[in-house]
Amino acid sequence: MRFYKNLSIPQKQIVWAWAFLALPVLFYVVIRFYPTANAFVLSFQEWNLLGDRKFVGLENYAKLFSDPVFWKVFKNTFMYLILGTPISLVLSFIIAYHLDKVRFMHGTIRALYFLPFMTSAVAMAWVWRWFYQPVPIGVFNNFLASLGFAQIEFLSSTTNALPSVLAPAVWAGLGFQVIIFMAGLRAIPQSYYEAARIDGVSTWTVLTEITIPLLKPTIVFLVVFSSIGFLRIFDQVFNMTTNNPGGPLNSTKPLVLLIYDTAFNGFNMGYAAAQTVVLFTILLVVSLIQLRLLKDS
Amino acid sequence: MKLHRLRTYILGAATAALTAAATSASAVEIEYWQYFFDARVKAMDQLIENFEAANPDITVKMTHFPYDSYRTKVAAAIPAGQGPDVVQLFYGWLNDYVEAELIQPLPADTFPPEKIEEEFFPMVKAMRMGDSYWALPTAVRSLALFYNERMFDEAGIENPPTNLDEFVEAAKKLTKKDGAGNLTAVGITTGMTAQDHHWIREVLIRQFGGEPYLDDYKKVNYENEAGLKAFGFYNDLQAKHGVTKAAFMDEPQAAFKAGRAGMHIDGSFRIGALENVRGLKWGVAELPAGPDGTKSNYSSYWVNAITSKAEGEKFDAAVKFMEYLTSDEAMQIWLETVGELPAKPSAAMTDENVNHPVYGPFIKGLEYAKTTVFANESAQRQTMVDMMQRIELQGQALEESVSQAAGEEQKILDEYYNK
Numbered sequence: 001m002r003f004y005k006n007l008s009i010p011q012k013q014i015v016w017a018w019a020f021l022a023l024p025v026l027f028y029v030v031i032r033f034y035p036t037a038n039a040f041v042l043s044f045q046e047w048n049l050l051g052d053r054k055f056v057g058l059e060n061y062a063k064l065f066s067d068p069v070f071w072k073v074f075k076n077t078f079m080y081l082i083l084g085t086p087i088s089l090v091l092s093f094i095i096a097y098h099l100d101k102v103r104f105m106h107g108t109i110r111a112l113y114f115l116p117f118m119t120s121a122v123a124m125a126w127v128w129r130w131f132y133q134p135v136p137i138g139v140f141n142n143f144l145a146s147l148g149f150a151q152i153e154f155l156s157s158t159t160n161a162l163p164s165v166l167a168p169a170v171w172a173g174l175g176f177q178v179i180i181f182m183a184g185l186r187a188i189p190q191s192y193y194e195a196a197r198i199d200g201v202s203t204w205t206v207l208t209e210i211t212i213p214l215l216k217p218t219i220v221f222l223v224v225f226s227s228i229g230f231l232r233i234f235d236q237v238f239n240m241t242t243n244n245p246g247g248p249l250n251s252t253k254p255l256v257l258l259i260y261d262t263a264f265n266g267f268n269m270g271y272a273a274a275q276t277v278v279l280f281t282i283l284l285v286v287s288l289i290q291l292r293l294l295k296d297s
Numbered sequence: 298m299k300l301h302r303l304r305t306y307i308l309g310a311a312t313a314a315l316t317a318a319a320t321s322a323s324a325v326e327i328e329y330w331q332y333f334f335d336a337r338v339k340a341m342d343q344l345i346e347n348f349e350a351a352n353p354d355i356t357v358k359m360t361h362f363p364y365d366s367y368r369t370k371v372a373a374a375i376p377a378g379q380g381p382d383v384v385q386l387f388y389g390w391l392n393d394y395v396e397a398e399l400i401q402p403l404p405a406d407t408f409p410p411e412k413i414e415e416e417f418f419p420m421v422k423a424m425r426m427g428d429s430y431w432a433l434p435t436a437v438r439s440l441a442l443f444y445n446e447r448m449f450d451e452a453g454i455e456n457p458p459t460n461l462d463e464f465v466e467a468a469k470k471l472t473k474k475d476g477a478g479n480l481t482a483v484g485i486t487t488g489m490t491a492q493d494h495h496w497i498r499e500v501l502i503r504q505f506g507g508e509p510y511l512d513d514y515k516k517v518n519y520e521n522e523a524g525l526k527a528f529g530f531y532n533d534l535q536a537k538h539g540v541t542k543a544a545f546m547d548e549p550q551a552a553f554k555a556g557r558a559g560m561h562i563d564g565s566f567r568i569g570a571l572e573n574v575r576g577l578k579w580g581v582a583e584l585p586a587g588p589d590g591t592k593s594n595y596s597s598y599w600v601n602a603i604t605s606k607a608e609g610e611k612f613d614a615a616v617k618f619m620e621y622l623t624s625d626e627a628m629q630i631w632l633e634t635v636g637e638l639p640a641k642p643s644a645a646m647t648d649e650n651v652n653h654p655v656y657g658p659f660i661k662g663l664e665y666a667k668t669t670v671f672a673n674e675s676a677q678r679q680t681m682v683d684m685m686q687r688i689e690l691q692g693q694a695l696e697e698s699v700s701q702a703a704g705e706e707q708k709i710l711d712e713y714y715n716k
């Protein structure tokens with residue numbers, strides 16, 4: 001107590017700040033940092049959930065990098081990112097840009113775009129999964145068949161499956177991105193637009209010289225946010241391919257699903273931890289690159 | 298003075314410990330763990346009630362967990378000296394549990410191996426390691442052929458097929474297509490992700506004269522004539538006869554439930570789900586026999602075992618409880634509540650059970666059923682799923698695809714057994 005009394009006021013403030021921070025710090029150490037560190041250690045071990053953990057050095061990583069399935073999955077994960085992020089960003093920007101100008105039933109339309117984002121990913125994935133089925137239950141194929149066209153194999157084709165799984169994921173994320181874009185659009189001062197109108201500048205120039213440059217912070221946020229989302233895609237893939245997770249022939253399997261499978265079907269925890277460390281590294285590197293590229297120009 | 302007080306404490310603690318021991322001597326409490334599945338919990342409640350009535354000095358406390366976290370909880374609790382004295386596990390996990398020293402062998406005086414082998418169905422042998430049995434099932438599951446009676450009547454088929462030739466013929470008659478040639482009802486459901494991989498492994502390969510594995514399931518043995526014939530037969534159902542499509546209507550059981558599949562091979566655990574489907578009239582038959590009349594089936598089961606934590610009087614109580622769980626009475630209760638089949642012929646092969654229109658064919662299958670010892674069931678199944686998809690989607694030759702799958706599966710087995 002005397003020790004506390006002898007402190008200066010700024011020092012006391014620091015003591016109090018740490019007193020209040022203690023709880024979140026403790027929480028993060030126990031819930032976040034400890035398991036993370038543990039996962040790193042585990043990635044050098046062999047463990048089947050039962051029994052003791054055994055150190056095996058770099059064996060898990062060696063096995064991972066020589067596994068063709070891992071490289072296939074690695075490629076898929078980036079396909080989700082490379083297709084998903086630009087498509088969803090362009091779509092949501094176009095929608096937000098035009099929705100911003102619409103006055104008629106503005107709130108309703110916005111709510112309709114936002115609705116899929118609030119729906120549970122599991123329920124949505126299952127509904128889309130049934131949409132994609134061949135005749136007699138799939139909506140899309142029944143429609144094609146009734147017009148006399150040949151059926152399209154959506155989920156049971158090695159080439160169409162990944163885009164088919166991605167489509168609902170993009171659709172579901174759209175609402176959120178539209179809202180963020182609209183907030184960004186609203187934040188641009190009207191005076192720039194007024195000045196442009198006085199100068200008689202074309203709509204295209206206004207878009208490319210005023211709107212998009214001033215939206216940069218919004219775009220940076222959305223790119224990073226949606227990239228992390230697509231790199232971690234799991235719900236949609238797992239639920240749309242539960243019978244053969246990540247199939248057919250691993251053509252839709254993302255890294256997270258591989259980790260899940262290794263850990264909870266194979267009970268190969270060390271190997272799964274190594275895969276997790278790789279995912280962590282990818283997320284870190286991709287986020288850093290994007291922040292670097294988009295932040296300063 | 299201080300020392301005196303310490304002594305009082307120690308004396309007090311000792312007295313308390315003694316009293317506790319005395320109370321537990323009059324009523325031993327043992328813990329039983331299983332994963333949560335409504336019917337299983339209900340059946341176990343009833344078994345515990347009966348057991349406690351017969352053994353008033355023992356109480357059994359049941360704890361259950363969601364399936365996902367079951368294995369983790371068991372693994373964490375037992376080494377810490379907590380958790381169950383008797384535990385339920387899947388037969389395929391036995392190796393892992395024994396290696397991790399979570400369970401102990403059943404005492405040979407109460408459960409002599411010769412007696413078990415005499416009393417139980419033969420596939421229970423998989424629970425023997427060395428000279429002793431480590432776990433025993435109350436109930437087992439097997440496969441049978443479900444068929445849609447309405448579709449059979451429409452197609453003019455009187456009896457369910459008894460061999461593979463009749464099976465293909467029936468499937469052809471049951472298949473329906475629309476004007477553009479799209480399938481609207483399949484003769485037989487197929488889907489390697491459902492039960493078909495078991496059907497091929499333990500049934501078709503044996504029926505075409507092979508043996509799926511050698512050396513206690515450590516060596517893959519279907520990259521040969523019998524294997525090729527079995528996979529060829531299966532592949533022809535879709536590729537040549539056009540009586541099915543893999544994953545038609547998403548899932549085989551969904552197609553059968555919706556009345557859009559004439560026949561469907563599935564396990565006894567499917568009975569409950571089909572019982573209350575409105576407008577579906579279905580029957581069950583034994584799996585069709587092979588070209589030379591060979592019958593085979595696949596059986597899987599959950600077993601109960603005594604954990605390494607149980608010692609002294611708890612061990613004795615656990616042994617008594619295990620005896621009850623493997624009694625004919627317990628098996629009949631399990632059959633009636635859960636719909637799983639008794640693990641002993643003495644309980645299963647009663648006239649009533651064998652002639653039962655639904656359970657009968659499954660129970661007959663148990664007599665010649667085999668149990669695959671898996672190293673990693675889902676990974677081994679995946680090799681077969683991929684095998685068929687390489688043929689269907691990428692046009693790979695059957696022989697090449699079977700050979701690739703055999704190689705992949707052997708690698709899984711080698712990694713597991715040679716670590």
